[in-house]
Amino acid sequence: MKAIVLTPHTKNVRLMDWPEPKIETATQVKMRTLFVGICGTDREEASGGRADAPKGQKELVIGHEALAEVVQVGANVKSVKPKDLVVVMVRRPCSECPMCKKGAADMCQSGNYKERGIKELHGFHAEWIVEDEQYLIKVPSALKEIAVLTEPTTVVEKAIDHACRLQVARLPVDPDPKKWLEGKGVLVAGLGPIGLLAAMVLRLRGATVLGLDIVDPQSLRPRILQIMGGKYVMGTDAAVQDAKEAHGEIDMIVEAAGIPKLDFELISPLGCNGVYVLTGVPGDDRPLNVDGGAMMRQLVLKNQVIFGSVNAGKDHFKQAVLDLEKAKNRWSGAIEQLITSKTAYTDFDQVLTKRKPDEIKAIIEWI
Secondary structure, three states: OEEEEEEEOOOEEEEOOOOOOOOOOOOOOEEOOOOOOEOHHHHHHOOOOOEEEEOOOOOOOOOOOOEEEEEOOOOOOOOOOOEEEEEEEEEEOOOOOOHHHOHHHHHHHOOOEEEEEOOOEOOOEEOOOEEEEEHHHEHHHHHHHOOOHHHHHHHHHHHHHHHHHHHHOOOOOOOOOHHOOOEEEEEOOOOOOHHHHHOOOOOOOOEEEEEEOOOOOOOHHHHHHHHHOEEEOOOOHHHHOOOOOOOHOOOOOOOOOEEEEEEHHHOOOOOOOOEEEEEEOOOOOOOOOOHHHHHHHHHOOOEEEEEEEEOOOHHHHHHHHHHHHHHHHHOOOOOHHHHEEEEEEEHHHHHHHHOOOOOOEEEEEEE
């Protein structure tokens, strides 16, 4: 079969012949790859950044945002059957730490987890995939055109879920975390795929959403946000500082920009008892000058919480599928617009190492 293969820590990425995987246990499932999304992690890998081949090997099949079709199942597989559409979870537990032993590999404490297409496990940029049933999430056929967005949606599902759980744990409010967002003001920083999917989830939960970015207000990203009922804010320094006065209380901030300077500036408009969750991973290591004293005073005196979030658990994958389906029905045609290009796998280099200015989500087609 064909696969897109990287020599880790180099820029050597190529399409090559690769051994076709086979079912080896009774709980494994073989799938035909349909679509694989391209994200910043893939491009970081392709530029020589973080990526690790399986132990004892020198190459890594990349790709971790996959939609696939089941073609064969092991004897003990019960949850899926041939022709079902599925998305595949990315992270695998370390089997050492308490979190992984309890099924929460996304909260791994040892750092010895593995990730398909990223860390010590081959990924999904290949014609065929084999995976254990426990890491598959069935997808309705009606979602075929947008289900490849499931994995990035899980990132914000977890971030928002954990932020809401923190709030209901410390405030005298309805104990259902999903209800906490009703009527709350939320600022989403960065309207790439993660930010727009965060806006989608937040709007489905009843939040008032402000989307902050630096793109033309008439361009596609703000238009999608507005279709979902969000309000676009041009990301000038003044807009960030005046966000609370101009738009009301900011109860939550979801950061999806990965820009350190902006991330620290966003603390200022966060409201009393507010929660701020960071999902972006900055590539800029230049030092910053911040007023640490003022920041600490605000966090303490206003009972605020700031935390980071990465990866997602199985429940977040299931919720992502449900929310994509709700969004597709509620905002006809809007979510589909997040996918701004589809490229044949034979031309993968046209999008893996290049990014168009108007890109939101680029997809590699394997069908």
